[in-house]
Amino acid sequence: MKARVHVMLKNGVLDPQGAAVRHALGALGFDGVERVRQGKVIDLDLAEGTTEAQVRDMCEKLLANTVIESYSIELG
Amino acid sequence: MKARVHVMLKNGVLDPQGAAVRHALGALGFDGVERVRQGKVIDLDLAEGTTEAQVRDMCEKLLANTVIESYSIELG
Numbered sequence: 001m002k003a004r005v006h007v008m009l010k011n012g013v014l015d016p017q018g019a020a021v022r023h024a025l026g027a028l029g030f031d032g033v034e035r036v037r038q039g040k041v042i043d044l045d046l047a048e049g050t051t052e053a054q055v056r057d058m059c060e061k062l063l064a065n066t067v068i069e070s071y072s073i074e075l076g
Numbered sequence: 077m078k079a080r081v082h083v084m085l086k087n088g089v090l091d092p093q094g095a096a097v098r099h100a101l102g103a104l105g106f107d108g109v110e111r112v113r114q115g116k117v118i119d120l121d122l123a124e125g126t127t128e129a130q131v132r133d134m135c136e137k138l139l140a141n142t143v144i145e146s147y148s149i150e151l152g
Contacts, residue, residue, distance in 0.1 A: 006117055021118065024138055030130065032123030041082055041117040042097065047108025054106065062100055 001046050003055050004074045007064045008039035039069075077122050079131050080150045083140045084115035115145075 009015050015037050022036040042063055044055070055073050064071040085091050091113050098112040118139055120131070131149050140147040 008117070008119070018118075021139070025134055028134075028137055030134055032126055033120060033134075034123065035121035037119045039117045039119070041084070041115045042094075043084070043113045043115070044109060045111035047110065050108055058101055058104075058106055058109075061104055063097070 001048055001050060002076045003044045003046055003050075003052075004076065005042040005044065005055065005059060005063055005071055006039060006074075007042065007059075007069050007071045008037060010068055010070050013068045077124055077126060078152045079120045079122055079126075079128075080152065081118040081120065081131065081135060081139055081147055082115060082150075083118065083135075083145050083147045084113060086144055086146050089144045 017038040018036040021038060022033055025033045025036070044058075046055070052073060052075055055075070059071045059073065060066060085094075093114040094112040097114060098109055101109045101112070120134075122131070128149060128151055131151070135147045135149065136142060
């Protein structure tokens with residue numbers, strides 16, 4: 001089975017990477033880019049029978065820094 | 077309007093970040109993690125009327141290195 005985890009900085013946490021991307025897009029002539037947030041996506045191939053609770057545990061223990069990051073899990 | 081872009085290393089391109097995550101999950105006792113690929117997710121807030129073609133152009137010019145990375149676009 002597969003799981004996809006998104007890890008994003010929480011709202012209110014400064015995102016310098018996103019700001020740099022927004023700036024660079026403007027410099028390349030792309031107008032109308034109002035806000036950019038950059039995060040991580042982690043695709044996991046898991047043994048059959050792995051539960052969403054286990055994936056949540058992986059996020060809490062390793063994949064996300066829950067002080068400043070939020071995560072979401074999609075099982076596929 | 078919003079767009080979400082996923083940028084992943086192409087299959088066959090070594091993903092040392094993904095390998096490190098897989099190894100760390102194993103060390104934490106999570107068995108059955110067979111493969112991990114890590115990529116970037118970029119959330120864009122765009123002016124109304126921005127087209128998917130423009131977002132594709134942003135990917136080609138800045139967001140993805142299309143030699144080694146593939147990207148996908150979701151408009152929301």
